[in-house]
């Protein structure tokens with residue numbers, strides 16, 4: 001079991017799996033984007049909270065939002081066997097355990113896109129981007145300060161659920177509910193804890209700016225249960241515990257590796273409001289507005305508490321500076337462009353496909369063109385160096 005868990009959730013070879021319709025699917029929701037920008041402006045003018053709702057009108061439709069995993073549905077929970085691949089992502093693991101994705105853990109990009117939309121309402125733009133980045137990297141990307149997974153060079157793995165971290169999230173979430181606010185407060189504590197404990201902590205330009213927040217916002221945006229009373233979603237302790245494969249109760253949770261399950265009687269987000277790239281981006285900025293350190297690119301330099309930031313200006317040949325990152329689409333543009341960087345070990349055809357998809361992301365976001373990315377500056381961070389040597393994108 002633990003051996004199979006080491007591998008990133010398997011993906012079939014891209015060339016065979018990549019349908020033309022995927023690029024078509026990389027599209028945005030202009031109404032939602034406009035409303036999100038409005039809310040962000042309101043928020044910047046007033047109260048700060050991580051929880052910003054972008055759905056202009058609360059909607060709930062039980063028949064449409066119900067995810068049927070009951071007996072006879074074909075989607076009953078089935079624990080992974082010894083030859084089934086499970087990886088660091090609780091969402092994908094749960095989908096495979098319920099046969100929404102192939103139970104053996106190998107899926108095509110189209111299956112990732114269809115399934116994430118069908119089961120949890122992920123936007124096709126975000127799903128296509130994640131699936132392609134994971135695939136193009138062949139191995140995986142890895143961000144530090146994840147919610148329940150340890151840092152790679154702290155624990156020797158980055159995929160096993162750490163019950164203590166789950167307990168910490170629960171203890172920081174009062175009133176029986178995990179919220180985007182409690183998740184963001186927890187992220188801030190995890191960030192500081194890793195600086196204080198992991199000599200190799202690294203907050204990378206892509207993984208720190210986008211992968212790390214995704215690991216937190218996805219928990220609320222995709223795992224919460226929806227209802228007429230709670231159209232934006234409630235995430236009770238028992239609902240999140242199921243999704244993370246935890247049994248027990250606060251103070252005595254036990255992690256069951258690879259056993260993530262969709263809760264019984266669970267309702268996904270409203271179909272009209274997929275969690276798309278612009279939506280996600282606003283969540284990223286809301287969190288960074290509360291905790292500006294989230295956008296500090298840099299890391300520890302080989303000892304604990306040695307966090308050193310890099311000059312974003314230099315990293316990008318003067319296109320962005322640290323103060324700019326909180327404005328408009330800058331943080332997302334900055335991170336996507338790092339993600340798009342060529343890696344010598346990626347086959348050219350794969351890289352071109354990623355670039356095509358990213359090209360549409362970047363043009364819709366109106367990103368300034370980065371001429372030069374100077375990642376030599378990142379070499380001073382052992383967490384970055386060790387990962388690139390091991391073929392992992394930080």
Ligand code: HEM
Pocket residue numbers: 008088089090091092112113116120122127128130131134140141142143144146147148149158211212214215216218219222223
């Ligand atoms: C195409 C779709 C997806 C891909 C390729 C993907 C991939 C990944 C990867 C590679 C990680 C590990 C990142 C790291 O080590 O820092 C991760 C973490 C995570 N994913 Fe996904 N994911 C996808 C969809 C989802 C969905 C739909 C959900 C929720 C239902 C989800 C929830 C999470 C959470 C909560 C984490 C953080 C786990 C933790 O540390 O506690 N993901 N995902």
Ligand SMILES: *[C@@H]1O[C@H](CO)[C@@H](O)[C@H](O)[C@H]1NC(C)=O
Pocket residue numbers: 066068069070071072073
């Ligand atoms: C869920 O699926 C089962 C098995 O197909 C079916 O009997 C049941 O009516 C479905 N429930 C709902 C609410 O659709």
Ligand SMILES: *[C@@H]1O[C@H](CO)[C@@H](O)[C@H](O)[C@H]1NC(C)=O
Pocket residue numbers: 225226227228229236239263264265266267
């Ligand atoms: C989701 O909410 C509905 C309505 O309140 C409730 O009947 C159902 O049990 C809830 N599901 C979960 C998993 O909490």
Ligand SMILES: *[C@@H]1O[C@H](CO)[C@@H](O)[C@H](O)[C@H]1NC(C)=O
Pocket residue numbers: 311314377
């Ligand atoms: C950043 O750029 C400035 C101005 O070109 C230069 O003086 C400085 O040495 C650079 N810093 C790094 C770390 O490259």
